[in-house]
Amino acid sequence: MLTLGEKVRKIRSKNAGPFWITIDIFCNNKKIYKEVCNKLTNSGITNLLMISEQQLKRFEIDDLNVIKFSFPRKIIQGDIFDRDMHGAQLAVLLSEMKF
């Protein structure tokens, strides 16, 4: 079984200001994009990231074949318990997800 990272072109995550994280999933073509849109459920993402579904914003950007998720950080950027200030390694979690 492929991982999500093997299926798509690129997955990146990044802080969007100190209080939010955003994740962009870039697909190579419309077919893969549609497939990812259909199979990648909000509950799949919220379980993986341990956040509530009400906190998750989902955007499907047809023109760019991109699926985007944004959510408030559980730990504010640079807090003493923050492990990844830019949240950039969170993308790996999605990348290694079985798809």
Next chain:
Amino acid sequence: MIPIKVLVPSGVLGLGFDLEALNNGVENNPDIISIDGGSTDSGPYSLGSGTSKYSRAAIKAEWKSLMIAREKAKVPLVIGSCGTCGTNGMVDWMENITIELAEELNQNIKIAKLYCQQEKNFIKKKFQLSKIFPLNPAPILNDHLIEEMTNIVALAGAEQIQECINTGAEIILAGRTTDTAIISALPLMKGANPGSSWHGAKVAECGALCTTNPTSGVVMVEFDKTGFTVEPMSKNASCTSETVAAHMLYENADPYILHEPGGYMDVTYSNYYNINKKKVRVEGAKWHPSKQYSVKLEGAKIAGYQTSLLVLLRDKKYVENVKKWTDKLSKFLKKEINERMDIDTSEYSLEFRHIGLNSTLGELEKNIRSPVEVGVLCLITSKNQISTEIAKLINPFLLHFPLSSNEELPTFAFPFSPVHSDRGCVYEFAINHILELDSPMDAFQIKISEV
């Protein structure tokens, strides 16, 4: 006056840019040169301490190139968010660098400084008058929290930058400013399409990140009545409709909406198309002015004083049982700290992170395997500078603590002497609110100087 050309040398001063591309930009007759000087992107330390993230030498070297470019182009040079955090002290720091360079380059310049730092009493008063509103998510604001913050700044928008441009200054040194306002200010003043002025500014705010060659730095944006065009100034970079459109995703929680002082921009119905191999044309962004003018606030407070220790475990038994080892050690240490130093656990935090196991993702990590070795990072954060003393108490136990009582004392690997590293004062972001203003200049001041 339209079209208006804005030359953006790079995403931030201190990151570097291609000098040939900068010269190419100057030869293309810009109307203004705009560069960002800061961000909250590196965490709360810069704002909390009121210091620059980049070295003074790096800033001075790049600013010199831009001051030379400004003199050639004979147009205003604007920097927003001076010294990373944009406090008043950092505006003055930037002025100091500018004065040194003006003397070295033998330039006579009129400087406008925009101060964006906020007095605590002013913020308290506005809070009492219900002029401050939380964004989502936001810490709970009260007078005590306002008092605790070491620095509070308001993010200036296009209006305050326009006031600076109107002074006729050749160089504008602005405190904390939205990344986009330094680019959108002049086109908006000269009657360019408002939605497109903000959209083009958003696309160019990270310099050449909207191109195929992000490290080349320099881009030119041309604004007019119906839209904007963007083009990299390096020979080795191109803009494509995808690279430009995709930039709206970057670091933005919402890929269509961008809030700015005085309203918001919506790019839902924008069209992007290549004019030629390098240049992209964009139209269709809408600007929605708000009824009440407001600016965003940023502030940081001291989270504590921090000391770290690092120990390396290579022994197989300890690597396999590292979680159990640190749980046991942590419990033991808290007791020792209480008994020997008379410090309660409420006065400090003691945390162990397992480098090689899950130190990046913590509880979210799915892929846990036993590694060859583990680095145990021990972090002590206390309300006062006692963290150093706590670390010294911890030191021998971190080196020798056994898993069971009936074994010889183990000795692990300390990579440094001294073993502990004082990280000094650490900060946290303490505000995520907007401040309503009757007039855009109400929370900002401009000072003029000549050199």
